[in-house]
Amino acid sequence: MKVLVPVKRVIDYNVKARVKADQTGVDLANVKMSMNPFCEIAVEEAVRLKEKGVATEVVIVSIGPQQAQETIRTALAMGGDRGILIQSDTDVEPLAVAKLLKAVVDEEKPDLVVMGKQAIDGDNAAVGQMLSALLGWPQATFASKVEVAGGKATVTREVDGGLQVLDVPTPAIVTADLRLNEPRYASLPNIMKAKKKEIAMKAVADYGVDTAPRLKVLKVTEPPKRSAGIKVENAAELVTKLKTEAGVL
């Protein structure tokens, strides 16, 4: 089966985002960018499906600036077969991303789409579900275990209070949670090999999708700062402070 894995280039998860002084957004100039951590997990899962003989081809797709090629290369070095970059220099909202991915799915006809549960920049956790709704395919979000066999995927999902198991007939959308797997590091030989793999360059206009933003960002601000706390010497002093000063006990 063919597996499609959408990946996103985002600010590195170790970097603390800084708000621009003019409140127009977060300052991404000269900031380290990486593949969204949940996308790495999705790529890893797709590659494992290939290693198990379930998947025959793993196609990586990204929507973003020219530099998102690096993100696709990383996924190819992990074991992806080929890439598609839909270039866009402006930020594309989740709804438009879902529509673009639907167009790619219509063209590529994968049997499974595996993607991250959320991107750590927008924190929306929406694209997988929206893609599923647009395609009319079943969805299994927040997956911590995926078994594909006999025309269906059995997916263990992380839900509030525990775990839930669903069966979804393929084709389907699966979004990866943290505990699905531990992504591999790409080895140097594989990084070299990935340079030879094909990346098809596309533009948003190639898909006839309206990507006009529906949300206008009025401002981006810093969250309120917490006032500096104090260090106490021992547990007895802490309990006294919590009772009298803070009034929370």
Place this chain on the structure above:
Amino acid sequence: MAVLVVADNDNAHLRDSTHKTVTAALAFGGDVDLLVMGAGAQAVADAAAKIEGVRKVLLADSADLGHGVAEAQAATVEGLMGGYDAVLIPATSGGKNYAPRIAAKLDVAPITDVIEVVSADTFVRPIYAGNALETVQSSDAKKVLTVRPTAFKAAGEGGSASVESASAGANGSGTTFVSEEMVKSDRPELAAAKIVVSGGRAMGSAEEFSKVIEPLADKLGAAVGASRAAVDAGYAPNDYQVGQTGKVVAPALYIAVGISGAIQHLAGMKDSKVIVAINKDADAPIFQVADYGIVGDYKTVVPELMAALG
């Protein structure tokens, strides 16, 4: 203007996040109706009717809705949206699962994890793990929101809304529920607890985690939380995780034991009223947000704390 709130429930009980989402809905300034989706959920609808400010309760009751299958839930809400300008859904794992489907079907941009309703079309939401707050204005005719419950006060009781039945949407996707495995706990629910005691990687083992963190939590009547490191290492079950990728909590008191305070953890707890940190590393980032900190080994501090609590 009329807005719909979808109740968070487990077929038998209404969860507190519903009351908080009603408060967010009331900020729209129009009529607020409540939708209860479930299987055999009459008791939930009756409880929902008592929430102050609710005009009426719609009960969609069907076997398809009993297990939180997103396709059926989204179809149910979508079928009702002809009569509403907005739908507000608690940003729980269940709500996050089906809300974007509704938005896609209505061809609108979902607005997720809203922490403030500025007006009927303008909302504030955290981005970048809570390191920035984004104020967005929606140009869509209908709004689909998920609401971060911890950012709103719970609406009161004392209402007496009528309960009507609503038609349940069909699953239609072939998704079938197989089983579920819930963590049994007598402690308060993490997301709604007044006090949370969380343990981190420093615990070193699952035994140590339950030996140190749980008695302290029980003494305080607190819920137990954990950092991602502690969950990944298998010291605590995954639904204990507090953070960007786990639960967001805002209790009156949050006690972090052996947690360094990584960005992703802070995103889940930095709106707590009072934060206490116990860590032997005086430079741990957790001390930058803690109101009270003790620099020391939890192995000596926690027993002392237990003793001081009497």
